[in-house]
Amino acid sequence: MWKFILRRLLVMIPQLFLLSIIVFMMAKAMPGDALSGQEINPRANPAELDRIREELGLNDPWYQQYLRWASNAVQGDFGISYTHKTPVMDVIEDRLWNTVFLALVTLIFTYMLAIPLGILSGRYNDTWVDKTVTGYSYVGFGTPIFIFALIMLFIFGFALDWFPSGGSVDSKVDEGTFAYVVSKINHLILPALSTALIATTSTIQYLRNEIIDNKIKDFVRTARSKGVPESKVYSRHILRNSFLPIAAFLGYEITGLIGGAVIIETIFSYPGLGQLFLSSVSLRDFSVVTAIVMMTGFATLLGTLLSDIILSAVDPRIRIE
Amino acid sequence: MEMKVETGKNIQVKDVSPSGMKIIWQEIKKDKLAMGSLIILVAILVFVYGASFFMDAKEIAKVDFLSIYLEPSSDYWLGTDYGGRDVFGQLIIGTRNSFTISLFITLFTAIIGLTLGLLSGYFGGATDNVIMRIIDFVIALPQMMFIIVVVTIVPVFNVYVFIMIMTLFLWTGKARLIRSKALSERELDYIHASKTLGTPHWKIILFQLLPNVSSLIIVNFILNLAGNIGLESSLTFLGFGLPESTPSLGTLISYARNPDVLENKWWIWVPASLMILVLMLSINFVGQALKRAADARQRRG
Numbered sequence: 001m002w003k004f005i006l007r008r009l010l011v012m013i014p015q016l017f018l019l020s021i022i023v024f025m026m027a028k029a030m031p032g033d034a035l036s037g038q039e040i041n042p043r044a045n046p047a048e049l050d051r052i053r054e055e056l057g058l059n060d061p062w063y064q065q066y067l068r069w070a071s072n073a074v075q076g077d078f079g080i081s082y083t084h085k086t087p088v089m090d091v092i093e094d095r096l097w098n099t100v101f102l103a104l105v106t107l108i109f110t111y112m113l114a115i116p117l118g119i120l121s122g123r124y125n126d127t128w129v130d131k132t133v134t135g136y137s138y139v140g141f142g143t144p145i146f147i148f149a150l151i152m153l154f155i156f157g158f159a160l161d162w163f164p165s166g167g168s169v170d171s172k173v174d175e176g177t178f179a180y181v182v183s184k185i186n187h188l189i190l191p192a193l194s195t196a197l198i199a200t201t202s203t204i205q206y207l208r209n210e211i212i213d214n215k216i217k218d219f220v221r222t223a224r225s226k227g228v229p230e231s232k233v234y235s236r237h238i239l240r241n242s243f244l245p246i247a248a249f250l251g252y253e254i255t256g257l258i259g260g261a262v263i264i265e266t267i268f269s270y271p272g273l274g275q276l277f278l279s280s281v282s283l284r285d286f287s288v289v290t291a292i293v294m295m296t297g298f299a300t301l302l303g304t305l306l307s308d309i310i311l312s313a314v315d316p317r318i319r320i321e
Numbered sequence: 322m323e324m325k326v327e328t329g330k331n332i333q334v335k336d337v338s339p340s341g342m343k344i345i346w347q348e349i350k351k352d353k354l355a356m357g358s359l360i361i362l363v364a365i366l367v368f369v370y371g372a373s374f375f376m377d378a379k380e381i382a383k384v385d386f387l388s389i390y391l392e393p394s395s396d397y398w399l400g401t402d403y404g405g406r407d408v409f410g411q412l413i414i415g416t417r418n419s420f421t422i423s424l425f426i427t428l429f430t431a432i433i434g435l436t437l438g439l440l441s442g443y444f445g446g447a448t449d450n451v452i453m454r455i456i457d458f459v460i461a462l463p464q465m466m467f468i469i470v471v472v473t474i475v476p477v478f479n480v481y482v483f484i485m486i487m488t489l490f491l492w493t494g495k496a497r498l499i500r501s502k503a504l505s506e507r508e509l510d511y512i513h514a515s516k517t518l519g520t521p522h523w524k525i526i527l528f529q530l531l532p533n534v535s536s537l538i539i540v541n542f543i544l545n546l547a548g549n550i551g552l553e554s555s556l557t558f559l560g561f562g563l564p565e566s567t568p569s570l571g572t573l574i575s576y577a578r579n580p581d582v583l584e585n586k587w588w589i590w591v592p593a594s595l596m597i598l599v600l601m602l603s604i605n606f607v608g609q610a611l612k613r614a615a616d617a618r619q620r621r622g
Contacts, residue, residue, distance in 0.1 A: 142605035144551035
């Protein structure tokens with residue numbers, strides 16, 4: 001087990017290196033730098049612009065810039081945001097927490113919905129309950145999240161006006177008060193629920209199939225023949241075995257949520273990393289873009305690592321190779 | 322769409338057993354949902370491609386400031402947008418563009434995924450190791466962010482470049498799926514027998530391995546097609562997909578990022594949203610039915 005984890009960690013080092021190189025190259029290849037907007041400004045002195053470029057190190061060869069960038073990045077220093085005029089980490093920090101909160105609440109909603117539905121569907125397979133749940137998960141599988149989120153926003157944010165239609169907190173309440181927390185949660189519900197209702201699909205289907213597969217296995221028949229009551233057959237025998245793979249997908253689930261943040265945050269104008277990413281791309285604030293891509297890339301690599309480790313702990317066959 | 326399924330089927334009839342495709346077709350006919358989806362899908366596509374043939378894309382893209390945000394009327398069946406452009410016309414052209422482009426992306430990812438997946442699975446060893454490491458890496462990347470960044474970077478951006486960028490990031494899942502299937506197939510007796518007889522590798526791969534993974538490929542192709550329509554329109558919605566000269570369904574929906582349009586001007590974004598939903602769901606239902614039919618354990622009767 002430890003050997004597997006160690007080997008898996010070692011694989012991550014070249015991956016991280018490759019990721020950082022790709023991200024850096026992409027940032028360098030972006031059209032223009034933070035100063036090119038000034039070039040059309042008639043009052044800006046070209047010589048002055050060149051001097052600033054030289055000072056920022058924008059004229060050095062790429063590998064020098066990369067080494068400088070990478071060694072700073074390891075220490076959490078991604079440079080200065082050219083549009084916000086503050087260190088990139090300061091710009092990102094608040095947004096990062098917003099995204100983490102959103103992802104957490106989404107994850108909780110997803111499992112709260114998916115686990116009971118998956119169990120019902122698997123336990124009573126081929127009944128109307130199962131057909132309804134399976135129907136829902138088919139529809140969920142085929143629905144792109146941005147359309148579903150727009151519809152949710154239209155219905156609950158505008159037409160019914162039950163939830164705020166944007167932002168992460170009401171601007172009128174003070175930080176640290178109870179009303180602040182309530183407002184924060186209130187802003188989270190709609191985006192989290194929209195994502196969760198679509199994200200349940202794979203968990204429901206997987207759990208259902210696991211339960212149906214396990215139901216006819218010998219250990220279940222043995223338990224039944226020993227006279228174990230039906231509810232215990234499920235809670236002690238079937239569900240325990242069916243939950244293991246679900247737990248292992250937790251990491252992939254997180255990876256998916258981080259990727260989906262761009263869309264959901266744009267639609268609900270939720271000030272998280274995804275929204276910051278899009279606005280920074282448009283503003284060509286490439287130090288912020290690189291930092292965000294690097295961080296999400298790192299997070300997704302970690303998510304995959306987490307899943308691989310849980311999977312190998314659950315299923316020893318994976319470790320053999 | 323219909324054409325694609327049909328050609329895929331014909332190949333399989335020749336290569337596998339004559340009854341294989343018949344069983345699958347009967348399975349679909351029995352599945353009312355899948356059959357209904359197939360009919361709706363074909364109807365939409367025939368209408369869209371037919372109608373777009375008679376439409377002048379340039380005329381539709383022309384800005385007319387005298388007819389901004391008109392409600393649906395007999396002149397403009399689905400009203401007009403902020404530039405006074407006919408929404409119905411944009412919907413038809415957009416559907417055609419979205420579908421065609423997603424079809425090409427799916428086709429190209431299928432070719433790359435199939436080639437690398439088969440090679441990786443059949444040869445195993447070092448080949449497999451190298452290909453799998455690349456796949457593991459690309460799959461772990463936050464795809465959407467990378468696509469957005471690459472779209473902003475490329476010096477020339479048009480439809481063809483967009484298709485290439487999407488293909489670059491999307492072939493991995495398919496390659497991994499086909500590789501794992503090929504990996505288990507190559508341990509079976511028929512492959513061993515052919516190897517012993519001295520059949521060259523390329524012949525084994527093309528004429529023995531490929532037909533045996535073909536049902537998997539077809540099902541995966543159809544499900545991916547639906548997924549790619551969603552992904553393409555999501556990216557266009559965010560403003561990083563199809564270039565403005567090529568309106569897509571996502572372009573129409575992106576107008577809803579303006580709260581006023583979202584709240585008060587439903588005719589701009591609702592039809593395009595419904596179109597994407599109907600397309601994706603019906604393609605998915607057909608794909609799911611094929612998946613069940615291709616897997617003997619899940620057949621309904």
